[in-house]
Amino acid sequence: MSLSPLLDVRDLKVHLRLGPNVVKAIDGVDFRIMPGECVGIVGESGSGKSTMARAITRLMPNVNIAELSGELSFEGQDILAMPDGALRALRRGRGFSMIFQDPLGYLNPTQRVGRQIEEALSCDSSRGSNRNRVHTLLDEVGLPDPANVARRYPHELSGGMRQRVMIAIALASDPQLLFADEPTTALDATVQLQVLQTLYRLHKERNMAMAIITHDLGVVAELCDRVYVMRAGKVIESAETVRLFEHPQQDYSRRLIELSTRRLPRELQA
């Protein structure tokens, strides 16, 4: 593992201007991911996990009211100051990608999923080879009969299949870093587990760094090398997963752990 971080975030602030008020959604966060590493981001609802991930990936939905500041560097490049063209190039190839909680809303309802994946491929080549790449991706994310799935519309797929399609879209540009914002919250328990296992397999196979946002500390315990605990727009604790579970430094972290160990999913320990 190389010593320089893939992603290095220092003193990130996201301030939302809502009329006369300013909501400090993210208020000075330091965040680091090494190449090929898997980190978990946990914290209560509203603590700013999604906002942080979207600020880092520059995918804020409310760009016009959001004020970003701090240092954001990816492979040593400043992504905050980066012009749009360079940012797009980074997203199209070997950069970062993101998947979301609600795959149905994040897929275009009027287009076949094959086309939506094809659109994300890192560079345009011939039609035939693009189709093959789409099928390979669908196969890689664990969807049987890729040719058939590629022709479907999002509403014709199950929740688990949709999330796998989202993952295929995110992987199409062969990213070095994948943000997964509560990727399984909308799915039922058994499907959750399968999708997580797929994500973990891809993370290992592709040596792709991953940041998983979740409410489920069981997931973190199983998959993540390190954990960030967030609260009210700040990172209150970050540590190796084992260290955090054994010696949480903050009361808040301790409480989160206590709450989750009561229902730690057995299956994940397989």
Add this chain to the structure above:
Amino acid sequence: MLRFVGRRALLAIPLLLAIIILMFSMLHLIPGDPVQALVGDYPVPPAYRQAIETKYRLNDPFLVQVGNYLANVAQGDFGFSYQNQRNVLDLILERAPRTMLLASVSFALAIPLGMAIGIAAGTSRRPGVDKFWTTTALIVYAIPTFWLGQLLVMLLALRLGWFPTQGIGPLISRTQGFAWLLEKLRYLALPVLAFGIHEGMRIARIMRASVIDTLSQGYIITARAKGLSRGRIIRSHVMRNSSLPLVTIAGYAFGSALGGAVLLETVFTWPGLGLLLVDSIRLRDNMTVIGVVIFSALAVIAMNLIVDLLYAALDPRIRTTR
């Protein structure tokens, strides 16, 4: 898909029946003698009265009359216009293509115009651009078509002399081929401009709102995450998706335009269905009034059916959920 179409078509039938029955009942609602109401402001010759009474079974119970009238309409018999001394159906078939021409060309102008303005306003990152188009569209939309028509006539026809002030062509035309087409277009230009601009502004307003809604959808974030350019996102994700509400509204508007644009046709003396309706009302030619209204209803219903089909074609979600 076929079932979807079939069901929509079936639903349209009772609606159409209701309209026909209602229109026929109008004859009895008009104070006085129904035969007189059909003939208009003329003395009724006794033989003609006899013929009408037999044909419409005016001395039978109301339900029999209605059933009889429905049977007539089903055979394409909309009655006889005493005023014009012609079959109402012939009158309608003569007028309808002109109205259709006016409506089609106007919408062919309105749809791209409205979509372009709506997309420009809705996707603009500069608030000034959005505000400019929103205000312009609102003001222009607020101008009634007949007034907009008058303004255009005063400016482009009377002052500049580019276009004729009214009508669909010169009384005697000696032109042929391309020159003939050009002549037609000159007559078409002003009513189409008035109608097209008005409808275009309505479409622009709907399109803008729809574009803004589409831009807030998750799949736009996904498209950004893919590293697509702004133009590409607008072309492949915003345009089609935000056209969906447009199909419904523009389709219905087009449907009612096929029934005749009454004010516009009056302003430009465009002898379409709208003008026919106005003239018939003025001359109390009720047979024609009833015929035109039924035809308009038919046009609206048919257009609604087409809108449903188009919607299903554009939105795959409709297709599977019947």
